[in-house]
Amino acid sequence: MKIKSTILTLAALLFMFTSCNNNAGSADMADNSSYKNKIFFTMENGELIRPTGYRSWVYVGTPVTPNDLNNGKAAFPEMHNVYIDPTSYDHYKNTGKFKEGTIIMKELVSVGSKAAVSGNGYFMGEFIGLEASVKSKEHFPDEPGNWAIFSFTQPKVGTLKERAKAFPYDACASCHDANAEDDFVFTQYYPVLRAAKNAGKGNPEDVSVRTASEKKIGIWEASAPTPQKKFDIPTDEKKLFAYLNSGKYKSLKVQEKEQHKSAGPHEYVRTFVSDKLAKSVKSGNSEHPIGSYAIKEQYKDGKQFGWAVMLKTGDKSNGGKGWFWYEATDRTDIASKAALGNGVKGCVSCHSIGQDMVRATFIK
Numbered sequence: 001m002k003i004k005s006t007i008l009t010l011a012a013l014l015f016m017f018t019s020c021n022n023n024a025g026s027a028d029m030a031d032n033s034s035y036k037n038k039i040f041f042t043m044e045n046g047e048l049i050r051p052t053g054y055r056s057w058v059y060v061g062t063p064v065t066p067n068d069l070n071n072g073k074a075a076f077p078e079m080h081n082v083y084i085d086p087t088s089y090d091h092y093k094n095t096g097k098f099k100e101g102t103i104i105m106k107e108l109v110s111v112g113s114k115a116a117v118s119g120n121g122y123f124m125g126e127f128i129g130l131e132a133s134v135k136s137k138e139h140f141p142d143e144p145g146n147w148a149i150f151s152f153t154q155p156k157v158g159t160l161k162e163r164a165k166a167f168p169y170d171a172c173a174s175c176h177d178a179n180a181e182d183d184f185v186f187t188q189y190y191p192v193l194r195a196a197k198n199a200g201k202g203n204p205e206d207v208s209v210r211t212a213s214e215k216k217i218g219i220w221e222a223s224a225p226t227p228q229k230k231f232d233i234p235t236d237e238k239k240l241f242a243y244l245n246s247g248k249y250k251s252l253k254v255q256e257k258e259q260h261k262s263a264g265p266h267e268y269v270r271t272f273v274s275d276k277l278a279k280s281v282k283s284g285n286s287e288h289p290i291g292s293y294a295i296k297e298q299y300k301d302g303k304q305f306g307w308a309v310m311l312k313t314g315d316k317s318n319g320g321k322g323w324f325w326y327e328a329t330d331r332t333d334i335a336s337k338a339a340l341g342n343g344v345k346g347c348v349s350c351h352s353i354g355q356d357m358v359r360a361t362f363i364k
């Protein structure tokens with residue numbers, strides 16, 4: 001472990017040295033040296049002092065989880081402006097890793113207006129909260145990944161706390177651990193960090209291609225191989241498409257009686273689940289047995305147009321890689337495939353809050 005990290009440090013140094021040489025005197029390099037190795041937070045008696053100045057750090061993105069798309073009760077209502085300290089951003093650019101002492105701030109902003117002259121949408125209103133995520137072996141030697149997560153928000157009081165204690169792992173970090181793309185950070189929602197990762201000395205924003213990052217990530221493509229085993233439903237695309245069109249799954253015992261509006265993106269839906277899966281969901285299992293599957297018919301204007309399918313192909317869910325995902329959006333056209341394979345990130349991102357990926361609530 002020790003040797004490994006020394007090699008890594010050496011490699012990083014060598015890398016930085018070479019890059020310095022190539023670009024001696026560039027503005028970037030001068031900037032870097034002013035905050036090189038600086039730590040942007042202070043811990044006192046086990047509490048994080050509310051950081052300030054973060055609006056001048058590196059801005060990485062703004063996820064939006066508004067109340068009106070979350071039954072009026074989003075866990076983090078509205079917009080989340082996320083910033084990373086500049087030392088850690090540079091380190092991430094150079095090494096592709098979050099360094100010891102990384103701090104990421106998430107500032108919550110209300111939806112101020114839903115219409116502007118540019119069109120309807122979500123427009124930022126007022127600051128309503130502040131959260132922080134910190135990686136530090138020095139301060140959190142016993143936390144998984146050495147990450148600790150904090151909140152300064154006091155919704156009822158209306159002002160921020162001056163200091164905060166870390167939440168227990170189960171309250172916050174566990175979900176980050178299980179679902180975040182890189183270490184404990186949700187880089188899948190931060191194009192700025194994805195573009196920066198391992199970019200080295202260059203400015204990632206100089207790249208002219210504007211669709212590449214989405215393509216590179218391929219969020220609707222498989223991120224893991226599908227095991228070549230036999231299951232109760234086929235995983236071969238042609239055979240699966242034919243199977244779905246045969247309607248054989250309609251004889252499954254556990255099924256919804258009729259279509260209803262999806263709580264997710266699936267338009268109107270009607271779900272059928274395998275006996276194995278139904279039994280496991282009812283028993284409250286956090287790992288469903290291999291071979292479990294669910295098939296969801298998707299409807300629009302009363303007509304069934306396609307299917308979404310999930311099949312467990314491993315003993316372990318493994319962040320969604322142990323599940324096979326499939327979606328076709330036109331039942332007459334196999335080319336309408338929207339997703340195929342194991343660990344499809346676009347599907348997993350939503351399903352990971354389910355009971356081992358299963359989101360349906362009717363199986364009781």
Ligand code: HEC
Nearest residue numbers: 063080104106131132133149150151171172175184185186
């Ligand atoms: C059910 C999963 C889940 C739980 C539990 C959770 N978070 Fe997060 N958190 C997310 C997601 C997803 C994002 C990125 C997208 C967003 O902000 O909506 C995020 C982003 C963050 C960020 C920005 C840095 C990053 O890693 O992307 C902070 C800070 C944060 N959460 C704090 C908290 C705090 C504080 C708690 C506990 C009170 C908490 N989170 C609990 C899912 C979760």
Ligand code: HEC
Nearest residue numbers: 262263264294308309310325326327339347350358359360
């Ligand atoms: C935006 C969130 C979201 C995304 C993205 C998503 N789903 Fe779902 N899915 C849901 C929700 C919520 C349900 C529960 C039933 C409902 O309301 O539609 C569900 C249900 C299902 C079901 C029925 C079994 C279950 O878990 O309830 C299948 C099968 C399914 N989705 C497959 C997929 C596939 C394949 C993809 C990717 C192509 C996908 N889903 C992407 C939210 C999502």
